[in-house]
Amino acid sequence: MPKTTGHDNDIAIIGWSISPMVRNIEYTEARMLLDVVTGAVNDAGITRDDVDFTCAGSCDYVAGQAFSFVQNIDAVGAWPPKRDSHVEMDGAWALYEAWMRLQIGDIDVAVAMGSGRSSTSDPELLYSMEMDPYYLAPLGADAISFAALQARSLIEAGKVTERQMAEIAARTRKAGKDSPYSQVTGDFDPDELLKTDYVRNPLRKHDLPPITDGACAVVIATAARARELCENPIWITGFAHYTEAHYVGMRDLRTSNSTTLAAKAAGIADGPIEVAEIQSAFTHEEPLLVEALGLGADTLINPSGGPLSANPVMATGLVRISEAASQIRDNGKHRTLGHSTSGPCLQQNLVCILEGDKA
Amino acid sequence: MTALADQRLIGIRSGDRVIVPPREWDPDTGEELAVDLVDVGPAGTVQTWCWVAKPTSQHPLDVPFAWALVLLDGADTAIMHAVDAGSEAAMSTGMRVAPRWKQERHGHITDLDAFIPGETPETNDGPKLDEPVTMMDYNATITYKTPVPTNLVRYEQATGEGRLLGLKCPGCGRLYTAGKGFCPIDSVELTTEHEVDLPETGVITNYTIITPTPYPGQTETEPFSRVHVLLDGVDIVLGYQGMVDTPNDQVHVGVRVAAVWASPAERNENDPMSNFVGWIPTGEPDDTTPGLVNRLN
């Protein structure tokens, strides 16, 4: 039995906006947010004045400045003063906070945002700052190296091959050609890709995400307000996130327990998932996440091109949820999924399940 | 960490498991672990690895090396560190490695220089630590390259030309200093077409005298003033402005001031903002408008 949607207590997505995805944007993070918030409220057919709560996701270390998010509030529109919050996490978690906030019942409309300009620094150096400050950061242990350690674990466990990884890169970057929100796209021959040098053996350049500047905003509303504002609200029927141990040597890198926990808590088993937009920034993470989510071969993965086509850190997860929503509103799908992740080797994972009204 | 300085690798017992590197809490249950430390290794087995052909400035080795998760003998969880194997071809999962220690050790994870292939540790009897390790320092440098927004470029240009540039919101008509980028009330972008020249005289509405404290990069040693200036004839306050050649005891609410620009000889083409030096009293009588002190914005 598919879960019935649109109960009085449910929250629905009613609009969103994704910025252009570029290697190096010439304007500020605040300006990126200005555009996507305007785009999202327009998409929802409302104005900033109708928004009761805003929540942003961004990162001081990506921006290179303490309290960097404070400047962004000028673009969001907080006058008269707004109920507002900020998470030092991907915008997908900002959406989670906004989703909880609307369930309190006193307000009806919220906007969640995610934004980041990775172009301003060297991610190879930056992301080691995210690691354990006693055992890992002093080694300069970087995110690509962590991904490569996990990739080899998967390859040697027989869960993926380098050939399959090249095929994933080729498939997603081909899919990205049709998306206005992709950055690195094209037709690639997996055989040719496999002839290129390793960046971190077993990872080659095509296994890595691009460095992207970008932002995303999503408007959500309570059931009654969503029905007023929108013909086809997209219901958030499941939303959960979990974390696991930080130190990768203490985890089984061939699985992603926190993804499985989140999927279960979000009610993934209540019906088939037609499309999953997952934050697999590295090629090998796709089969790992698909397995951890329990998805079958009939689920379409990252038709937008996914993070391998555009990876606006701190917004990548919220873009996934927007793309999953778009599959329902624009492509006639009924039940889709957005996923986000954070930390070395997929330490923390979030699953958001969306359903449309139409069967 | 102290064990590292002694060229020993240790783990901590948690139930039946030995956790390496030792944590203060069980990574799965969060339970506090009694301090039951055991020696592990020194050799161990590579569980997974990757090859770094071009090390970064933060990496422990400046020659190509491998990162590996190494399950040390007697341990139940793997430690991540570098393996100096010489070549990619020498690396494989399941290979045996042993630690190579640095001569100078400080009780730091980098006292372990790297693992090397084989069963035999490479010890290095450098000076012993006198005291147990309680602190470790590490410094990282990250360089950010942020493109300067057009508004700021225009602001800098104007300042270089000796003009105070403002922006007027096309919606509400509020005035802002250039470089602001947005009207935060209307959430509209402010661009070149909204530029207006601002007056170069005004009145001090508020101020503070700051006693400097030392920190890395501090340039001040004597108390200095920062003032809020309401510009003449417009609704705009410039906050936290510097004064020029004005003793702190002459700074108070109501003082009439004028902008001071660098002399042609002092101008620095590379730093147009330095062309604006600050504010100086005009010598006119004080403005005694009531409530001036409340103009903070």
Add this chain to the structure above:
Amino acid sequence: MSHQPCAIVGVGQTHHKSRRWDVSLGGLVREAAQRALDDAEMTWKDIDAVVVGKAPDLFEGVMKPELYLSDALGATGKPMFRVHTAGSVGGTTGIVAAHHVETGRHKRVLAVGYQKQSEGNAQFALGSGKGASIGAGGAFAPYMRSYIDRSGAPLDVGPMVALKDRLNAFKNPYAHLKIADISLEKVKASPMMWDPVRFLESCPSSDGACAVVFTDEEGGKAAAAAGRQPAWILGSAVRSEPASFPGRDPVAPVGAADCAADIFAQAGITRPLEQIDCAELYVPFSWYEPMWLEAHHIAAPGEGWKMVESGATALDGSFPVNMSGGVLSSNPIGASGLLRFAEAANQVRGMAGEHQVDGAKVAIAQAYGASAQYFAMWAVSSSLDPFGS
């Protein structure tokens, strides 16, 4: 309102000091969290979700440190959430944690706020590494000058607040600053750091953490039945506004007034001075006490300083403020807001020790951040229905 009741059943904090070099980052948050769990008579496995709040990561040099702290916080296999809303973050953290329970999604939630400022240099981080940093004191000093002028407050009021909070700190075993022989004269004789604010009228820079355990109605009632008084959340709210635009008044910000009006409405408070027994307000510089009493419409305009002067805000006064010694006595930024919220809870739980206000039934707490533009508040009570509605 459709949301479910939420109770605070455990509070813990560290001994706040300028340098807690005896513990790691993990050890610091752990110390507070373990005390909160002990207070709640819970163990790590009882917790369903963890909410972490702290101010800039650049202060310690670890980006998104909650990732590395997941084992110290017992978060493996649980949801872990990270909030950052500048100085108000501790308050926002408490509110977000409460939402986890109020929405019915979780039964027992641990909130932790911390800052280990000795791990980095805050002046460096605040000034982005540049010279002549004005610091928070320099930024807020003009606001206090404006307050003094518009309220007509005598210049002694600031030092009086400082003296009161520093005396209260002696009754709080966890407070960072305990200044021997503190007196009005000593405060007034201390160096003028950011005119009109003196050194002893300013907050310290501290290492410290605070943790709070939230539970649902069933959990709160079970604690009460076992003789452990819970604190019930009567109302909570946040507001943000832009930092600067012509005419914005940072002395009486609209966001602060709106935030207070919101929690008063939720809690059924119409006469704050009568219905609220005590308050923990975010007062990093002395003048903020009267200023915030007025800005949050607790006192009428121009009346805040009179409450200070008359002794009403002292521990034995009619409306005690910052019984714990406040931010003036301990300021681990990321924890400071949660400490205010936790102290309010402990007052209505009757667990504030030597700085307990006799018979406190309703307390409020407030935190603010950035250019006095982020606000968080809550009202808590020993009863779900303190005013017999």
